[in-house]
Amino acid sequence: EDKVVQSPLSLVVHEGDTVTLNCSYEVTNFRSLLWYKQEKKAPTFLFMLTSSGIEKKSGRLSSILDKKELFSILNITATQTGDSAVYLCVSGGTSYGKLTFGQGTILTVHP
Amino acid sequence: EAGVTQSPTHLIKTRGQQATLRCSPISGHTSVYWYQQALGLGLQFLLWYDEGEERNRGNFPPRFSGRQFPNYSSELNVNALELEDSALYLCASSLGGMLLETQYFGPGTRLLVL
Numbered sequence: 001e002d003k004v005v006q007s008p009l010s011l012v013v014h015e016g017d018t019v020t021l022n023c024s025y026e027v028t029n030f031r032s033l034l035w036y037k038q039e040k041k042a043p044t045f046l047f048m049l050t051s052s053g054i055e056k057k058s059g060r061l062s063s064i065l066d067k068k069e070l071f072s073i074l075n076i077t078a079t080q081t082g083d084s085a086v087y088l089c090v091s092g093g094t095s096y097g098k099l100t101f102g103q104g105t106i107l108t109v110h111p
Numbered sequence: 112e113a114g115v116t117q118s119p120t121h122l123i124k125t126r127g128q129q130a131t132l133r134c135s136p137i138s139g140h141t142s143v144y145w146y147q148q149a150l151g152l153g154l155q156f157l158l159w160y161d162e163g164e165e166r167n168r169g170n171f172p173p174r175f176s177g178r179q180f181p182n183y184s185s186e187l188n189v190n191a192l193e194l195e196d197s198a199l200y201l202c203a204s205s206l207g208g209m210l211l212e213t214q215y216f217g218p219g220t221r222l223l224v225l
Contacts, residue, residue: 034213042115042201042216043154088154098167099144099214101154 006102027093115217136204149198
């Protein structure tokens with residue numbers, strides 16, 4: 001069965017800190033890994049990664065995939081209180097059309 | 112561009128009743144996905160519809176069912192409700208049933224079973 005594991009499960013930092021969120025996966029016929037940010041209700045898309053070693057960046061957020069070691073990291077630099085959310089790591093693989101979600105990392109950024 | 116919409120936002124039912132949740136995808140999207148997010152648990156894949164057909168389903172009992180209409184909107188039906196069905200139900204849509212397509216999520220329907 002496909003599995004996605006995130007760590008840490010929760011993280012508390014202060015504004016300005018840099019955080020690294022981890023995601024490991026065991027997915028048969030791996031196709032893609034996605035990161036979502038979930039505030040209140042609907043997850044919003046951050047990144048989709050399909051190739052190893054190619055960093056994707058969006059402002060203060062960046063992410064990279066290692067298909068050999070089966071993991072991905074999401075970095076957030078100079079954190080702000082608005083970054084407080086649950087960050088979801090998601091993988092598409094074996095079962096066509098089905099995404100497997102990790103448990104999420106709860107990030108809390110204090111002023 | 113309007114996003115994915117869901118209705119109702121909240122739904123309260125009692126055990127044994129049936130619940131119907133609705134989802135309208137982003138215009139042009141043909142695939143609709145349903146997820147359950149129970150309190151304290153991660154998102155669990157429920158169902159995937161594409162072009163009016165059920166393409167895949169997660170590990171949920173048959174009392175969870177749905178359909179997709181010709182305009183690509185979708186309904187999720189939960190029969191014989193149980194207390195543990197209380198959860199946030201999220202709908203997502205994508206351009207097509209390709210794994211590489213990004214899914215866009217709606218605001219969710221919070222179902223409470225008493």
